[in-house]
Amino acid sequence: MGLQDFISTLAENPYFNAGAGLFGVGFAVSLGRKGTQVGMVMFRRHCMMTLEVTGRDKSYNWLLNWISTVGTRTQHMSVETTFNQNDTGKITTNFDFVPSTGAHFMYYRGHWIRIERTREKQMVDMHIGAPWESVTLTTIGRNRELFVKLLEEARHKALEKTEGKTVMFTGMGAEWRQFGYPRNKRPLSSVCLTRGISERIVNDVQEFISNPGWYWDRGIPYRRGYLLHGPPGCGKSSFITALAGELDFSICVLNLSEPGLSDDRLNHLLSVAPQQSIILLEDIDAAFGSRDISSENPSVYQGMGRLTFSGLLNALDGVASTEARIVFMTTNHIDRLDPALIRPGRVDLRQEIGYCDNDQLQRMFLRFYPEESKIHSIEFAERALASSQRISPAHVQGFFMCNKDSAHEVLEQAHTITQYA
Numbered sequence: 001m002g003l004q005d006f007i008s009t010l011a012e013n014p015y016f017n018a019g020a021g022l023f024g025v026g027f028a029v030s031l032g033r034k035g036t037q038v039g040m041v042m043f044r045r046h047c048m049m050t051l052e053v054t055g056r057d058k059s060y061n062w063l064l065n066w067i068s069t070v071g072t073r074t075q076h077m078s079v080e081t082t083f084n085q086n087d088t089g090k091i092t093t094n095f096d097f098v099p100s101t102g103a104h105f106m107y108y109r110g111h112w113i114r115i116e117r118t119r120e121k122q123m124v125d126m127h128i129g130a131p132w133e134s135v136t137l138t139t140i141g142r143n144r145e146l147f148v149k150l151l152e153e154a155r156h157k158a159l160e161k162t163e164g165k166t167v168m169f170t171g172m173g174a175e176w177r178q179f180g181y182p183r184n185k186r187p188l189s190s191v192c193l194t195r196g197i198s199e200r201i202v203n204d205v206q207e208f209i210s211n212p213g214w215y216w217d218r219g220i221p222y223r224r225g226y227l228l229h230g231p232p233g234c235g236k237s238s239f240i241t242a243l244a245g246e247l248d249f250s251i252c253v254l255n256l257s258e259p260g261l262s263d264d265r266l267n268h269l270l271s272v273a274p275q276q277s278i279i280l281l282e283d284i285d286a287a288f289g290s291r292d293i294s295s296e297n298p299s300v301y302q303g304m305g306r307l308t309f310s311g312l313l314n315a316l317d318g319v320a321s322t323e324a325r326i327v328f329m330t331t332n333h334i335d336r337l338d339p340a341l342i343r344p345g346r347v348d349l350r351q352e353i354g355y356c357d358n359d360q361l362q363r364m365f366l367r368f369y370p371e372e373s374k375i376h377s378i379e380f381a382e383r384a385l386a387s388s389q390r391i392s393p394a395h396v397q398g399f400f401m402c403n404k405d406s407a408h409e410v411l412e413q414a415h416t417i418t419q420y421a
């Protein structure tokens with residue numbers, strides 16, 4: 001009996017016609033569908049790559065902005081409004097278009113990549129108060145270097161916006177967020193300190209950055225602490241800003257008096273600080289004085305969710321403290337600081353930034369009035385110091401700003417310099 005005869009027999013069979021044949025066909029179709037699903041799962045597992053980037057990851061916004069620049073096969077976009085500040089301080093508005101939620105496609109380095117941006121309406125990121133988002137990239141192949149190169153390009157593209165700028169960060173919740181606009185780097189020469197001070201600190205920081213192996217070989221924690229102390233208005237914060245520009249570092253400003261700052265949060269913020277950044281603790285005497293003072297008024301430093309003095313000490317150089325870190329502390333009253341806070345290991349270099357001396361006043365005069373002679377700068381310095389020995393750079397700058405176009409007036413009124421701040 002041939003195949004055609006067999007099929008004819010089945011077609012004439014009443015039981016087959018009644019449903020047995022349809023069951024068999026359905027079973028075969030179901031088996032084929034199941035096999036296709038298993039095959040697709042195996043294909044995705046062994047022949048495709050998937051990368052998920054969540055909204056909490058630092059590269060999330062880098063990736064979205066980069067995708068919008070290389071182009072996607074979509075007309076569905078979301079807008080992100082950003083602001084830029086030019087050299088004159090003018091603010092300009094930019095509208096960046098990024099892929100909206102849904103699926104998109106792009107071609108990168110010989111590969112088609114499927115991009116899916118999702119937003120969970122039922123889940124909220126408690127740190128930023130926004131819906132939980134993620135971007136998933138899928139492509140055929142098993143070369144992970146493709147995604148590594150893609151993320152590196154996205155990072156470089158994002159950093160181009162802040163190239164040549166000093167970026168300020170502030171602690172918000174459990175993460176660091178950019179504060180204000182990236183500002184132009186301030187030249188070190190624009191901060192006139194007593195001769196030798198600037199060079200001493202810069203050389204120490206550069207030596208620390210360039211010799212991590214020296215610390216590791218000797219089992220010394222690779223971190224460095226600095227304390228700048230002196231009267232207000234003498235250039236402590238200005239010097240740190242200029243130093244960050246010289247090193248091409250960012251600045252992470254931490255307010256120890258913030259009500260929501262706790263020991264655990266401080267430790268976490270120090271451990272996740274951006275790379276190549278200076279941690280700045282300004283006016284540290286305002287947050288913690290000596291232990292005698294804190295014991296007299298314990299309610300200020302104790303309680304739920306408050307930073308304690310011991311928590312600060314442990315965060316700076318305790319067992320859980322991070323390495324490869326540069327911390328600058330400033331104070332106007334070094335005598336109010338507990339010796340434990342500024343001992344070696346927590347503060348490796350102390351430097352007083354005091355009132356202006358004769359040489360400083362001369363250099364500041366010639367910087368504001370470069371067309372004037374050295375003789376005039378000497379005359380200005382002598383007249384100013386004759387009126388007071390407690391002249392801060394803030395006094396000098398305020399005085400010069402009121403007489404921007406008249407060096408002659410500056411010389412005549414030098415004895416009134418302390419009236420300006």
